Amino acid sequence: MKLKQIFTLWVFVLSIFSSLTLNADNSKVPFGIRHYDIGSAQNFILNDIDGEKFELNDYKGRWVFLHFWASWCGPCREEMPAIQKLADEMKGEKFQIIMINTAEDEDTVFEFLGSINVDLNSLLDVDGQVTEVWKPRGLPTSFLINPDGHVKYQAIGGREWGNPVYINFLKKLLQADVK
Amino acid sequence: MLKIITLMLVALNIQAAQPVIIKTPELEIDFTPRTANQMGSFYEARGFPKAMRDVLKQQCFITVGIHNTSNKKIWLDMSNWKFTAGGKPIKREHRDYWKQRWQNMGVPLSKQSTFRWTLIPETLDYLPGEHEGGNILLPFSDKPIGITATFATGDNKQGKKIVITTDKLLCAEDEE
Numbered sequence: 001m002k003l004k005q006i007f008t009l010w011v012f013v014l015s016i017f018s019s020l021t022l023n024a025d026n027s028k029v030p031f032g033i034r035h036y037d038i039g040s041a042q043n044f045i046l047n048d049i050d051g052e053k054f055e056l057n058d059y060k061g062r063w064v065f066l067h068f069w070a071s072w073c074g075p076c077r078e079e080m081p082a083i084q085k086l087a088d089e090m091k092g093e094k095f096q097i098i099m100i101n102t103a104e105d106e107d108t109v110f111e112f113l114g115s116i117n118v119d120l121n122s123l124l125d126v127d128g129q130v131t132e133v134w135k136p137r138g139l140p141t142s143f144l145i146n147p148d149g150h151v152k153y154q155a156i157g158g159r160e161w162g163n164p165v166y167i168n169f170l171k172k173l174l175q176a177d178v179k
Numbered sequence: 180m181l182k183i184i185t186l187m188l189v190a191l192n193i194q195a196a197q198p199v200i201i202k203t204p205e206l207e208i209d210f211t212p213r214t215a216n217q218m219g220s221f222y223e224a225r226g227f228p229k230a231m232r233d234v235l236k237q238q239c240f241i242t243v244g245i246h247n248t249s250n251k252k253i254w255l256d257m258s259n260w261k262f263t264a265g266g267k268p269i270k271r272e273h274r275d276y277w278k279q280r281w282q283n284m285g286v287p288l289s290k291q292s293t294f295r296w297t298l299i300p301e302t303l304d305y306l307p308g309e310h311e312g313g314n315i316l317l318p319f320s321d322k323p324i325g326i327t328a329t330f331a332t333g334d335n336k337q338g339k340k341i342v343i344t345t346d347k348l349l350c351a352e353d354e355e
Contacts (some may be wrong), residue, residue: 073296102296103288129288
């Protein structure tokens, strides 16, 4: 009987410990970012606003921040300065920001990016078909792809990417990868 | 006299297409009717073909925002939403219907894609704190629109269902 009680207590202690561990792991992911382990990132080839060809697979070996947006989407517009700040903070790191404009023409994107005073380039998914394949939850949506080319996280809606909470999270991902 | 004018204004206000906001302990949902001109301008500015805009102008547009204010997952599934006009059931077309219709009309892929992005998703799991939405298109009616929306909750959809209802919506019309 006593042995059974000790065993029950031990199971109880173990369950509390494991739940604490899980919570600690979850707390590392800032609000608005979810684990999204869907395997290999779908490759694509698109042109940027300068007409340069871009292929996702060329960026294996670094974390990729893949961001879907459109100029008509309010939260996308609001989020742009935060993405600029993120780009500034992560300069020099093995981290690549890739923005994909969904189904707008070159003139619209060029004019919009010029009007909001950001130094960001964007790929043009002119017919929206790459976006269809990636199926973001909504616009804007960002995916985080690890250096092996696997999708690991998804960010929901516009986020304050320049906030230290997000910057630290991303820098920790990079550090963890180096170790 | 003032009382009569006030009463008339109140009566007019009841007939106008006003946003409806519903709050439950788990979620907030807002419905905002849009006029044909509002939607037409949006789509025209994005270069939508006239034939497409003409079809859209015939619809009753309601923009829906859903905010999960609970600490558990809430599931949107549009097949669990029921619509009425003047108390009689009406059908909301699935996004696949629109896709087919635009394809038949030869609408460019880019416009089809943008249109889809303006629609509410057919299904979506709302994480705690998440706020997403989109447009619902219904057949235009001058009668009050009723909506009954049922949401599953919890990771495995086994939690208590949330049901919200409204019969206070009107399709928005442009002033003559």
